[in-house]
Amino acid sequence: MENYDFFPLGDSGVMVKLGQAIDRLTHEKVRTLADYLEESPFYGMVEYVPAFTTVTVYYDPVLLSDPASPQSPYERVCALLQKILAQVTERPSADSRIVEIPVCYGGELGPDLEAVADYHQLSVEEVIRLHTAPDYLVHMIGFAPGFPYLGGLDERIATPRRGTPRLRIEAGSVGIGGSQTGVYPIESPGGWQLIGKTPLRLFRPEHEPPTLLQAGDTVRFRAITREEFDRWQEVAR
Amino acid sequence: MSIEVIKPGMNTTIQDLGRNGFQKYGIIVGGAMDTLALRLANYLVGNDEGAAGMEITLKGPRLLFHEEMLIAICGGDLSPEINGEPVALNRPVWVRKGSMLQFGYARKGCRAYLAVEGGFDVPIVLGSRDTNLRAGIGGYHGRALAEGDIIQRQQRKQQGNYAASRQLAEKMDYASFAAADWHISQSLFPSYTQSCIRVIPAEHFACFTAESRSAFFASEYQITPHSDRMGYRLSGAKLELTMPLELTSEAVTVGTIQVPPEGNPIVLMADRQTTGGYPKIGHVATVDLPLLAQFKPGEMVRFQEITLREAQSALLRREATMKRIKLGLQLFSGRGERG
Structure with a gap:
């Protein structure tokens, strides 16, 4: 791969910038480097974090120091990454995992659904249809354990955040915030418009991997009834 | 029990x-x-x-x-x-x-x-x-x-x-x-009364105004009561960008100093989130993080510029000291075993 920049993230990390905009091409570059590092971590590497346009690699400066070399640990890491980037070529992500997320829309599980519909002068059914139609791309995971930054929300239902954030949003709540949509994996405060809730657990520390979603996955939302939601929850218990 | x-x-x-x-x-x-x-x-x-x-x-x-x-x-x-x-x-x-x-x-x-x-x-x-x-x-x-x-x-x-x-x-x-x-x-380690924390300028440092850049290193910041394991919210000279930055979320690390639009810096600490989207003005040198962790809310902190190379050298020296202490204690323990 070509056209990248390195930025130090403090003295134990380096950020590889692989593009400028949030798009599929940049995402594929990010995924290619992340996949390589997952399969072939180098000596001294601690972990890596893929994001919209970057892959950040954390390293141990002690393991990467060499008193005999004039190079600093940072310079050594950059040289290693340069070699890696010269080897890999981005491939189209044909193998994206598809994860279906059942959502019970509206009612007490989605208290802002009607407000979202009113805001756009749409019917509630239309909002649900527009939210369940696209294939969403998980660009990255961040903010909370297993929280997906999804690309692909229909602009017709993009809705500003609530004026007053809620202090407590339950895990599983599905929301819209600006032109983003997502699912809260753990209970947290937040300002997104809540349109529904999924019975699935997005953060499950006893599993390997510990989150339902990973960067690169494709997400589809499917509308379920309140009865189905309750049944799911019973099964989960 | x-x-x-x-x-x-x-x-x-x-x-x-x-x-x-x-x-x-x-x-x-x-x-x-x-x-x-x-x-x-x-x-x-x-x-x-x-x-x-x-x-x-x-x-x-x-x-x-x-x-x-x-x-x-x-x-x-x-x-x-x-x-x-x-x-x-x-x-x-x-x-x-x-x-x-x-x-x-x-x-x-x-x-x-x-x-x-x-x-x-x-x-x-x-x-x-x-x-x-x-x-x-x-x-x-x-x-x-x-x-x-x-x-x-x-x-x-x-x-x-x-x-x-x-x-x-x-x-x-x-x-x-x-x-x-x-x-x-104690002489082997930073004194907890030292008030100067070394900071490596970060990616967006140059995007701040000249006044902000010099104020960041010249003035004192107070650790506010809204400081915890996630981050230290500071109050002091406000930091301004020369023009707004369009940033997407990317990794942040312990010691990252980010600046939200209101201008007061936040130092991310151990329980920071994995990613963030605010401009980063600097990163606390790893070697000084333990020192910063000992600051109480209400205390004043001052930042001193350090290059990445210097920060890494200081960390390597610290780790060499730690290794000596560890080996020394092991030897002490082993000697006791034989004696």
Whole structure:
């Protein structure tokens, strides 16, 4: 791969910038480097974090120091990454995992659904249809354990955040915030418009991997009834 | 039985050196705020440096020992006492069964670390014993310690090979505890009264106005009360960009100093999120993070510019010192074994 920049993230990390905009091409570059590092971590590497346009690699400066070399640990890491980037070529992500997320829309599980519909002068059914139609791309995971930054929300239902954030949003709540949509994996405060809730657990520390979603996955939302939601929850218990 | 929490203190948690390898899933690293103090405390009781210890913040707990054991307290001086008698820091201490360890006011620093021989025995979750309060995992049932909690201790792999235990037990006589008459010299480490923290300018440093850039290094910032394990919110000279930046979320790390639109910087600490989207003006040098972790809300901090190369050299020197201390203690322990 070509056209990248390195930025130090403090003295134990380096950020590889692989593009400028949030798009599929940049995402594929990010995924290619992340996949390589997952399969072939180098000596001294601690972990890596893929994001919209970057892959950040954390390293141990002690393991990467060499008193005999004039190079600093940072310079050594950059040289290693340069070699890696010269080897890999981005491939189209044909193998994206598809994860279906059942959502019970509206009612007490989605208290802002009607407000979202009113805001756009749409019917509630239309909002649900527009939210369940696209294939969403998980660009990255961040903010909370297993929280997906999804690309692909229909602009017709993009809705500003609530004026007053809620202090407590339950895990599983599905929301819209600006032109983003997502699912809260753990209970947290937040300002997104809540349109529904999924019975699935997005953060499950006893599993390997510990989150339902990973960067690169494709997400589809499917509308379920309140009865189905309750049944799911019973099964989960 | 091991140690019982009689009073929990303000925010007492089980911590190790953090949960690495899961940031790609949005799972934070966490770990001790002052990793240096936890590592030293572990060395002093013969543990691996990453064994689980107790992080004690400002207002400490009262702890009852249900068995005799070797402990060490490092980091901030929160006036620890055993059965009413002061206990010195930075040395092994042999504690008799039935003794009460209590912490008082924060004389110096903000966080003390208690290590026990063998380490605290809490389940390993995702590779670590660290308490992740927000996700409710790790540590003692995923939460801060509460009254009545009983924390078990792991048995040391090789029983009784740590000479300090035996020597101190012999010395103890009828007292409730015996502290070693030697300690790790404070001169090897940053003084917790130092107010200058070294910072490497970050990617967006040049995007701030010239006045902001010079004010950042020239003025003092106060640690506000809204400061915790996630981050230190500072108040002082406001920092302004020359023009708005369009940033997408990307990784942030411990020590990242980010500047939200209102202009007051935030230093991200151990429980920071994995990613963020605010402009970054600098990164605290890793070598100074333990020092920063000991600042109390209300105190003033000053930043001093350091290059990446200097920061890494300082870290390597620090780690060489740590290695010497570790080896020294091992030799001491081994000599006791033969003698």
